[in-house]
Amino acid sequence: MYNDESQLYFDFDDYSDGESVCQEDLNFCAVQAIKNASAILDRFENLELLSVLEHENKIKKIDGHSSFVFRAVDSVTDKKVVLKCLDPLFSQRIAGISDIDTDIDYEKLFEWEDKILFELKNNRHTPSVIGRLSRAPVLIEAGGKTFSHTLSYIAIENLNIELKKAFFDNSSPSLLKYAKRLRLFCQILNAVCSVHGGGVFHRDLKPSNLMAKSGRQKDGVVLIDFASSCAEKNIREKIRLYPEKWHGTEGYASPEILCGLPPENELASAQDMYSLGCMLYELFGCRTFKQKLYETNPGYIETLENCRVYPNDGNSFAERLEVFNSYLDEFSRSVRPVALGDEADVPSFIKQEIDLVIQRFTSFDWRKRPCKEDFPEIRRKLFCLSKVMENTHLRSEFKRRKSLHKKRLIEKSAVRLVSAMPKTEA
Template sequence: MTDGQDDSRGTPRASEARAWSLYGEELSPGAQVGGYIVEGTRYRGSVSTLYRAKEARSGAPAALKVMHPQFAAARSALRRFQQEAETLKRLKHRHIVDVLEHGTLADGRPFIAMEWLEGRDLAAELAARGPFSARETLELLEQVGSALKAAHGAGVVHRDLKAQNVVVLAGEGAPRVKLVDFGVAKLLAPEEHPGAVMTSTGMVLGTPLSMAPEQIRGETPDARTDLYGLGVLLYQLVTGQPPFQGTTQVELEEQHLHAPVPRASERAPVPAALDAVVGRCLEKRREDRYADVDAVLVELRRAVQGERQGRTTQVRALGLYVEARMGVLVDDATLDAVDAMMEHARERADAVGLKVMVEGSSFLLGVAALPDGADAEREARRRVLELALALAEEPARGAGTARVRLTPTLHLDTATLRPDASGRPALGGGRLLRLSAWTGGHPGQGVVVTEAALAGLEDTFQVEVLPGREGLCHVTRHAA
């Protein structure tokens, strides 16, 4: 039997089998979608899958969003997906992802081809580097606000503004962002689009962590709904966490509907004027919020510029990043060991004057401003390096492949010194808190120190330059 023929038992043709292998529920590399060739799967969501692809003629990278087969026949889901494509085609803006093409596959599945954004979303950026300073946040929200203003001007409400839907583009210089995922966007029209997700409080679309009260109540959104999301994002960028958190969706909804807005200045070194901006964005009644995006940005600029006028300084500061590395097996005993070791690391950091500014379940960042004078500064760095070595030398906890070890990294860079809510000087953002720039080169054992933090201490410890990792050194004690 040759390819392309059926045998007497009804075996599928080889070409059909190959088509199924390429165009099954998940598209395989080589599948052609419109003018694009699939290269691989990047993210599988509940309704659609995102693929990396290339333009068939030029080879230029692209992102393909393809609806899952089981939803292609659902009128409401199909309408939402097609609406996203049409919405993005209308919104040509430097801070909104570009649509290149849209259409349907042979089996009826719709797709959207978009520009490929090299970078990571703001949620991943926050997880990697910690909170942003007020000034950095303003620079980011100027761009997000510009995108929202363009959308509102075109009669579109995003309705799902959150850190995961803002992509920070890779590259040098000041961060540049693009707004993505208009999958639940709504045209500013009288009729309500069907197909919303049912919750305990009504028909709503959006993400619980950033959902406006009117969305929870199932009311028709307008541009002020996005201002609520902008306030949530503002709070999250400067504090590292959303203003409202809960263990269930119902608990989150109750907080958005009834809980007072927490003050960002109580959790981060930002001016009290910024609290007022967050508070007005997060008013429960949309009538009490700002009138539009421009009004938000005007007040945010005033808050940040007031902070900058003679009240902030840049200081040299030392950062100690400690991460608990776990083995292959992770069970309850392993997680208990991680908790105990991180609590011990926190206590030791506090004892040498390090303020823990960023903390997660398996990592923390302790920061201290360095004293004036070369000798005093060198002694401060030596003391923190000794702590890092002590943490790295502690016996691993756990058993077998579940053993946990601490891996410290030490760096010196600039940080911002500004008054806290009580008026006392406090360390804030700055280059030192950009963790992704200096915490990614640890080999998994011992202490890693950047050249800036090690300067003048090379003779005190055993130093080995890490191959292929410019500016990073592996440091141990001199042999006795």
């Protein structure tokens, strides 16, 4: 099958000179190759591409994704599964083709995620693994040539509820809707606490990495995409594979990461806490937490630079962390906490309580953020707030006061308009 001279080793360097093939074309060729690979078709049927934009034989992946994700049917069990396939461009790590970070070994990250999911196989807040990391030969036809490539893929259970739809949604706001979102956040806390209890820290928590499954309501939120995760020492020694470089999402990155410290050891948990605070804000707001943070603190980038830690600031992680903590003591008080403001249409006393939780999770000083031992208290507080917002009398009274307030604003506006009109002589 691979003896023909035209079947070359998969190498996109052929497109680096002369007439180039665009990223979307390469994506389309890779996806078609995966769908037609005999090793894939022997086990899976009806592959449906997810998490991309498709148009006229061109495929544009969502920014930052190093994998193609398919929904398929397992021909053995006849159940729907999800196939996560490493993009050949990322597995080859070829510079000059796209903005791929060539310092990251994506094959190693893919293998790490497979082993972490297996380590957490009994955790109901992580996806069940249907098929461990496998590799299959594929033929990719692009630019009139045929390339051979070994594809890495993982099969996990099909999770059909995307919880990211609950974020950044201010359409038809109501207290009942916000109460449900607080309960959702409590379930997110449960999932994170459960994974931390298993010795694993996600380090890339964001709305798109939160899923659920019909019929598994009792299990609640399921965390996906553990490629950026880290684990406690005993798990690392057991797996004997550990990605050295963090590659999470900058919009949910904690200040210590942006200041040059890797989210390891005690900072791994602190990173997850910060991401949780960002998401709690985004459940009530229509903008990202990062946008509001930079708006609230015009000098935020300068503060980050003042706290930046460099490799020569110490001979070990502990020494550099000590230097960073000294910077926090000096500069962290200059960062103003983010508040919901008018973006969340809830009573002010509830808004103040939610603001306090957000500010605790997103504290610039990692030492002031909660730990998993604080979760029961935080859950109780948020659950009580959700019960208050579900109260029929409160919702009716809040609606009446909003209507009255709107009427008064209209009346005041009309009075100002009349007073501003020129008076005519009789």
